Amino acid sequence: MGLGVLLVMLLAACTASVPDAAEDWPAPSLDRPVVDVAFDTAPDLASATGTETVRFTPDRQVCELVFRNWPNKPTAARAGSALEITSARVGDTVLAPQIAPDPTLVTLPLSACVPAGTAITADLTFRLTLGKDSGERVGYSPATGTAWFGTAFPLLAWVRGEGWVRDAAVDLYGETATSEDAALTLSVTAAEGQEVVATGTATGTTTPAPGRVTHQFTAEAVRDAAVSVGAYAVTTREVRGVRVHVATPRSGSRATGDEWIDELDLALERHGALLGAYPYPDLTATIVPTQTDGVEFPMALQFADDRRAEIPGLVAHELAHQWFYSLVGNDQARDPWLDEAFATWAQALATGQEDRYRLDRIPRGLRGRTGEPMEYWARTGDFTRYVRGVYDQGAAALLEARRRAGADRFDAAVRAYLQDNAHRVAGPAEVAAAFRDVPEALEALRDAGALPAG
Numbered sequence: 047m048g049l050g051v052l053l054v055m056l057l058a059a060c061t062a063s064v065p066d067a068a069e070d071w072p073a074p075s076l077d078r079p080v081v082d083v084a085f086d087t088a089p090d091l092a093s094a095t096g097t098e099t100v101r102f103t104p105d106r107q108v109c110e111l112v113f114r115n116w117p118n119k120p121t122a123a124r125a126g127s128a129l130e131i132t133s134a135r136v137g138d139t140v141l142a143p144q145i146a147p148d149p150t151l152v153t154l155p156l157s158a159c160v161p162a163g164t165a166i167t168a169d170l171t172f173r174l175t176l177g178k179d180s181g182e183r184v185g186y187s188p189a190t191g192t193a194w195f196g197t198a199f200p201l202l203a204w205v206r207g208e209g210w211v212r213d214a215a216v217d218l219y220g221e222t223a224t225s226e227d228a229a230l231t232l233s234v235t236a237a238e239g240q241e242v243v244a245t246g247t248a249t250g251t252t253t254p255a256p257g258r259v260t261h262q263f264t265a266e267a268v269r270d271a272a273v274s275v276g277a278y279a280v281t282t283r284e285v286r287g288v289r290v291h292v293a294t295p296r297s298g299s300r301a302t303g304d305e306w307i308d309e310l311d312l313a314l315e316r317h318g319a320l321l322g323a324y325p326y327p328d329l330t331a332t333i334v335p336t337q338t339d340g341v342e343f344p345m346a347l348q349f350a351d352d353r354r355a356e357i358p359g360l361v362a363h364e365l366a367h368q369w370f371y372s373l374v375g376n377d378q379a380r381d382p383w384l385d386e387a388f389a390t391w392a393q394a395l396a397t398g399q400e401d402r403y404r405l406d407r408i409p410r411g412l413r414g415r416t417g418e419p420m421e422y423w424a425r426t427g428d429f430t431r432y433v434r435g436v437y438d439q440g441a442a443a444l445l446e447a448r449r450r451a452g453a454d455r456f457d458a459a460v461r462a463y464l465q466d467n468a469h470r471v472a473g474p475a476e477v478a479a480a481f482r483d484v485p486e487a488l489e490a491l492r493d494a495g496a497l498p499a500g
């Protein structure tokens with residue numbers, strides 16, 4: 047190759063360098079949706095009412111609005127959770143929600159179609175019911191006086207370049223939500239004395255009525271949100287330029303807030319060196335007494351009340367989702383491997399668990415099925431098959447690809463994928479584009495069924 051080509055390649059490598067701070071990531075789209083959500087929680091934390099205003103400018107004609115009420119998905123509904131839109135309007139026009147057959151899918155027909163590029167403002171009210179002692183993302187625990195609720199308001203189902211996303215809410219514990227980054231303001235009204243932590247940066251409190259406090263948060267660009275309310279002890283510490291807040295039930299937890307922050311600190315360091323700086327100013331984690339695993343939301347995590355030995359892997363995995371799912375979004379129902387395989391891969395590297403993820407340990411019946419959608423995995427009704435087929439096989443394929451390509455070339459391609467797709471919703475084609483000059487990696491991903499055969 048000539049010197050010119052070499053220089054171009056060196057410059058390309060430089061553009062894929064690691065962002066040192068959150069503000070070094072590409073800026074979010076200026077015309078992203080603006081979403082204002084307010085929750086008013088019942089004193090017993092069994093329910094909440096809410097209001098939501100969504101302003102967005104669709105990039106193609108729309109004749110209806112589509113929102114997803116994810117607390118109605120089978121695994122959450124069985125645990126007693128529910129979300130209902132109680133009123134909807136655009137301007138002075140009242141819209142009638144249509145819900146069928148999928149209870150998570152709410153269609154609001156407009157009185158007339160709206161051309162592409164026209165701003166739409168929708169005002170909703172809603173009622174949220176939290177499942178008692180739920181092991182899901184939405185629930186409350188009377189014994190500990192705590193509540194936690196993620197993806198718990200009507201979620202605008204629009205993705206630029208694609209339109210409405212109507213993936214089925216399958217009967218499997220894993221995520222199926224897809225949404226765009228929005229500028230978010232979030233307010234949560236709770237009883238005086240109850241702690242509130244949430245996605246975003248806390249901007250202050252007001253007292254709307256005696257004994258009630260409204261806690262306000264803002265986030266520049268997030269595709270979803272999670273809130274925790276109740277008898278929590280909140281430990282806050284700044285680590286690696288990030289304000290980390292950990293909410294543990296006041297009734298007690300196996301590990302302390304400081305021990306969780308120590309582990310988050312380590313994972314922030316490892317992931318930051320590999321992927322680039324954690325992309326937000328704040329990070330919140332809630333210890334949920336009735337969960338058995340962990341769940342990711344933008345700027346917020348829910349963790350089981352785990353034993354110390356299990357915390358490093360759990361923290362490294364869920365934190366990695368802040369890059370894979372939160373910063374770079376994906377259709378979690380259609381392409382669940384995009385966030386789960388990369389999060390498991392980053393977890394393995396951060397914790398020295400590479401040997402756990404080997405292609406020769408994947409059961410034969412699951413080989414080549416990394417790229418299957420959630421509907422496929424739900425048909426088997428077996429969450430373990432999903433984890434083995436997508437998380438473990440996907441991570442093993444990425445680790446194998448990294449061995450074949452060399453860590454430097456492979457990691458540079460991963461960083462290019464994050465840079466090119468920050469604040470967007472990516473698909474397998476974007477992964478293939480990022481690895482176009484790393485054929486060893488493309489081959490390994492095709493063999494595992496993550497990418498279509500070339």
Ligand SMILES: [Zn+2]
Nearest residue numbers: 363367386389
């Ligand atoms: Zn995950």
